[in-house]
Amino acid sequence: MVQMITPWKHPQTGIYYLYKELPPHLRDEMGKRQIRRSLKTRDPAEAKRLFVQAHAALEQEMAAAEARIAARKVADDISPERARVVVDAFIRTRHNPGHYARWPTLGLTFWLEDAARFVLGAEHPLAMLPAYGTAEDLLKRRGEPLPGDCWLDVVRQLPPSEWLKASEPVLKEIFRDQKPAVARTPSNELLIMQAWNACVRDDNACLRSDVDAPRRIGAKPRLRADLTFRELLKLWNEEKKPRPQSYAEVERATEDLIDYLTDIPVESLTSDMLMDYRDDARKLPATMPRADRSLPFNERLARHEHSDTERVSATTLKKRIGSIQALLGFAHQQRWITNNVGTGVRISGYSRAGRGRRSFLPGELRQLFASDLFTRPDLLLHRRAAVSDVTLYWMFLLGLTSGARLEEVGQARVADVKTDDGILYIDIDDVPGAATDASLPDKSVKTQGSRRIIPIHDHVLALGFGRYVDALRTAGSDLLFPDLRPSTFGKLTKEASRRLNRYINAIVSTDGRLVFHSLRHRFKDEGRSAEIQERVLDQLCGHAPATVGGRYGEGADIAALKRSLDRLRFDSVDWDRLRGTAAAIAWPPVIAQVIARAKAGTEQAS
Incomplete structure (x- = not known):
């Protein structure tokens, strides 16, 4: 059924209804595929009024469902660091402390290698650990398969979905031993086995080194009792x-x-x-x-x-x-200490779920973009803050319509705004300042997948983003936001983040979960509602493992990205009103004042 954004009139009874197709990820949580609620009226005017209330209530229910899903996921999921601690503790309690102490994981990996041969039909030869671990015993193993070789070959040659099938002997024991219990979810299983595989690689490399140079077995212990x-x-x-x-x-x-x-x-x-x-x-x-x-x-x-x-x-x-x-x-x-006494030390009242951020609700988004910052262009230069309202204006718009992180946008240079085949985009990369101009601050990205291109949404183009960039080029500005200055740690958006979040507190809500980064969550929500492919959303947000090589990297090309991006309409924002007010902004004199203020602030700080 097509999702309706206005009251739907039943053809037989004449009663108006609220119809809404739920996003796929909410259907199990809310127990249905679509929402159908009677407005209990046949009067069109009354139906419109009731529809607004009913739709707002439904949005709140959906937001609560999103929060429950996120809380469960956060509560159930462990971090890679926690997975390594779990695996380390398991190995310490299970391995033979005698001859095999230098390669503790390998004595337990035989389970996996045997299971891989049985479950996956792997034809790799199995190998046992040296019987005594003496130099003579190790010399006999030169040129032969070693414990761990079979499993590591399986992991290299098969996707995780396959080799995880053979991981049950280890996973069953590890999850059974955990106190407090760790939820056995697919993501936790993968993290546990990735940590296990890292231990196997380390111990296999150590054993191979010992076989090649067996006299190293007599080396002094790694324990460093005097390490401060x-x-x-x-x-x-x-x-x-x-x-x-x-x-x-x-x-x-x-x-x-x-x-x-x-x-x-x-x-x-x-x-x-x-x-x-x-x-x-x-x-x-x-x-x-x-x-x-x-x-x-x-x-x-x-x-x-x-x-x-x-x-x-x-x-x-x-x-x-x-x-x-x-x-x-x-x-x-590093085996410099005997035990990790930090494991198990908890902080009362701390919860990863409690620190989470939530998405903007449609009404909150409408409220934000109906504020003076976007509807009173005559006030853009009114406040003489270190970070101008001009910068806040574009950061809010780019944050909503691109899903980009704040620092990614803030560190962009004018030269990063490019055009290809008529499509304007920002190139997000981590080129050091010294690579182009030693006077410019360095750029960084959160992950390798964060290096990407983000096309500019039609809504932002219609508000004059191209004219803004042209004015910066004419004024000789290197930075897309010339009034941003690096913090002690090189971050350009520290002060901008404060101003943006204070503005949200003043205009929308003081809910600590609602911050600038919430626009990124809203972008994802809008994308799912528009049924954009998840991999395309990930690529736009910098979650996909794409590279800048080969012009645009892996994944969808720029034209496909632009088409997908423009399907996100952000209908809770009154774009017609924003276009009307933006048309009155003369960017060259505005930019001149922003640059002059930024220069004066820099001279004063120095």
């Missing part, structure tokens, strides 16, 4: 190469722990010590004077633990303890 937290932080940074902001968070949490306990050997840390640190860190206030933030942990605690101000949130506390857990997990993976 500052030394561990340095090694973690060198190995993981985290982003500057991530490193700063881990460094601050580590220095606070050191001030709390002194720089003790990591091996000597106990779960009780970490929990005491967690409990005392919970006493810190959510906000404190700038001068106090640089104080050592114990001084901050002594000064503020008895104040009447609000305490730190569970999310903030999770970041602090999670930083220490990340270091401990790294040290344990």
Whole structure:
């Protein structure tokens, strides 16, 4: 049945109804394929009025269903890091600590290799571990198949959907051992086995190295009983190469722990010590004077633990303890410590589901784009903020109609706005500033799939985005948003994010789940309602594994992307009204003022 956006009149009874076809992903949750609700009237005018109320109520029900689905998924799904912890713990409890201690996973992988031969008909030869693990025993294995070879070949040659069929011997044991229980979902099974396969690869490579040079078996143990937290932080940074902001968070949490306990050997840390640190860190206030933030942990605690101000949130506390857990997990993976005492340390009140963001509801979207920012062009330069209303104007529009992340849009340069075969698009990449102009800030992307092109929606073109870009080129601006300046960690949109989210709070809702990123969720919702293929939506949003090579990379070409994008109408926005107000904007003088203010702000800051 075609989804109706106006009341439907029953041909026989004359009674008006609300008809709506539910998106496929909501049908199981809401228990039906389509909604049919009587408006209990034959009066057309009354039906229109009641339809608005009924449709708004239905939108709320659908939003609640979306939230329940998301909450269940978040509650059930584990992270890749958690999967590795689960696998590590399982291997520690099951492997033979004697001769095979250097290759603990391989003694258990025989289950999988035997199952692969039986379930998948794999013809790879099986191999047992060396009987004694001595140098002489290892020398005999040169040139022969080794434990793990068969399974790794299966994983390389077959898709996960196939080799997971042979993974039952391991999966059954792992899931049975988990306390608290881990939901056995397809995504969790895949993460567990990916973590397992990584262990198999590591141990197989270690065994092969031992076979090639068996005398290495006598090397000293990896345990580093004297490794301190500052030394561990340095090694973690060198190995993981985290982003500057991530490193700063881990460094601050580590220095606070050191001030709390002194720089003790990591091996000597106990779960009780970490929990005491967690409990005392919970006493810190959510906000404190700038001068106090640089104080050592114990001084901050002594000064503020008895104040009447609000305490730190569970999310903030999770970041602090999670930083220490990340270091401990790294040290344990390297076998520098005997046990990972961070496993199992929980933060009361913290929930990944509670931190989630939700999509804009149609009424909220209508409210946002009916505000003065979009309907009063004479006010675009009225506020003299570090990030202008002009920048907010285009960021909101591009965020809604492209599904792009805020930093992806904010770091774009004028040269990234290109045309091919009459289609205007933005090229999202991570070319360092020094590769083109050392004076420009670097660009980054979240994942490899984030490198992509995003066509400009017809709605945005009609509002004069092309004229805006032309005005920037004429003015000699390199950046698409010339009033954005890098933060301490190189992010261009830190201040813009604050302004955008404060604007949402002021105009739409103070719901903490409703932020600029919620436009990305709305984009996905609109795409599914328009029945756009999921892979095309993923490609537009930067979730698909596409590359920039070969002109546009893998997936749909630019013409197909543009056709799919323009099928998203965003009907809750009054585009006719926005086009009328945008037509009055003379972009060259507006851009000139934005650039002048940005230059003055930069000179003042320096």
